[in-house]
Amino acid sequence: MVCLKQVPARDAVLRLNAAGTWIQETDINFEVNEPDIYALEEALRLKEKHGGEVVICCLGPARAQQAIKEALAKGADRALHLDDPAFQGLDAQGVALAMSRALEKEKPDLIVTGLQSDDFGYAQTGVILAELLGLPHSTIIMEIQVTGQALKVRRELEAGWFQWIEMPLPALLTIQSGINKPRYATLKGIMASKSKPIQKLTTAALGLTPADLALRQKIAKVYVPVKQTKTEFFEGSPKEIAARLVDKLKNEARVL
Numbered sequence: 662m663v664c665l666k667q668v669p670a671r672d673a674v675l676r677l678n679a680a681g682t683w684i685q686e687t688d689i690n691f692e693v694n695e696p697d698i699y700a701l702e703e704a705l706r707l708k709e710k711h712g713g714e715v716v717i718c719c720l721g722p723a724r725a726q727q728a729i730k731e732a733l734a735k736g737a738d739r740a741l742h743l744d745d746p747a748f749q750g751l752d753a754q755g756v757a758l759a760m761s762r763a764l765e766k767e768k769p770d771l772i773v774t775g776l777q778s779d780d781f782g783y784a785q786t787g788v789i790l791a792e793l794l795g796l797p798h799s800t801i802i803m804e805i806q807v808t809g810q811a812l813k814v815r816r817e818l819e820a821g822w823f824q825w826i827e828m829p830l831p832a833l834l835t836i837q838s839g840i841n842k843p844r845y846a847t848l849k850g851i852m853a854s855k856s857k858p859i860q861k862l863t864t865a866a867l868g869l870t871p872a873d874l875a876l877r878q879k880i881a882k883v884y885v886p887v888k889q890t891k892t893e894f895f896e897g898s899p900k901e902i903a904a905r906l907v908d909k910l911k912n913e914a915r916v917l
Contacts (some may be wrong), residue, residue, distance in 0.1 A: 662764055663737065664774040665719045667728040668692040669781065679782040682880050688734070693728045696775025702771050702843040703805060705736045711807055713770065714738040718763055720748055722757055726859065733854035734846035741767075746861040747874050753785035754893050755876030760786075762867035763795040771812075772833040776801055786836070798833040803840050849906035895896045 669675065678685045691702075698711040704715045717732045717740035719725050722871065729740045742765050748759060764772065772791075777784035784800075791798035804815035807830075816824045817837055846854075864874065893909075895902040911917040 662716050662718055662767060662769040662772045663697070663701050663732065664760060664790070665701065665717055665728055665732055666773065666775070666778050667691050667719070667721050667725040668778055668780045669692045671695070674845065677883055677885075679816045680881055681884065683800040683883055691724060691727065693731055694775055694778050694780075696777060696779075696836060696838050698775075698843045699838050699840050700773040701732055701735065701737065702777050702841045703836055704771075705844070707771070707805065707807065708736070716741065716767060716769070718760055719743065720751075720759055722749075729847060729859055730854055733857045733859075735844055736850060737857075739857055740859045742859050742861050743863075743867070744861050747864045747869075750879075751874065752876050753781075753783050754789050754876040755874060756897045757786050757789035757793055758873060758876065759867060759869060760790055761862075762869060764790070767793060768831075770831050772796070772831075774833070774835050776835045776837050787833060787835040794833070796831055796833045797828045798835070799828060800835045801837045802834045803837050805834065812872055 668691065669684065669686070670692045673689040675689070676685045677683075701715075701717075707713075708715050715737040717729055717737050719729050719740065720743040721728075723744060725744070728740060729742055732741060743759055743763060748756075771852065772794075774787035774790070776787075778786075788798055790798065799814050799816060801817045802814050803817050806813040810830050812828050812830060812832055812834075813835060814826050814828065816826060818824055895905050897905075907917065
């Protein structure tokens, strides 16, 4: 299983909505979340090496089918599209809960997600999903080796360090960008994707109640920082001026 998210394009010109609570989502392009592209590529390589199928799981409105079809054109076999107005505004735990209801029926051997999304960047959905499904998980993965019913994965740590971990299957991994070189969809893949199944799942199909969907986030305000210029003149002896300048640079500008 590969969890995909559709996000605003990286080169899109973003404007705030009228309420000032998020970006205006009309008249901008959307694309597959970049870390998820690497997760998809890693899943396709594992399929080519070990067999099986690659299934996409995507939560989003109708426009998210564009991202799903791109994944199918690259080689994924089928997709689950969690599409319901009730999903709008869910926080990371709410999204993970909805996905867990869809994935527990699939009983996948391996679930891969991108490390984080390009829009919110919380890096929480994958690990919460693993907890809800009761699966071992590891994050910031830069290499995957499969041996029978076990995995050996390499994690990226701080300061250029890496860590090897052995874990059983089934499992969930969050993939770091740069783990591989993603492929492009071929004309043959694009044509084949038109006949691949996309199963739409609503809250009713997943057995979710209004209480389950109460896990929401609310953004109070989004704003562009106001640029300000200010000139301040220091008077006194050179020693006094130097002392005040150092104090300003250290405590206000915080450059020392």
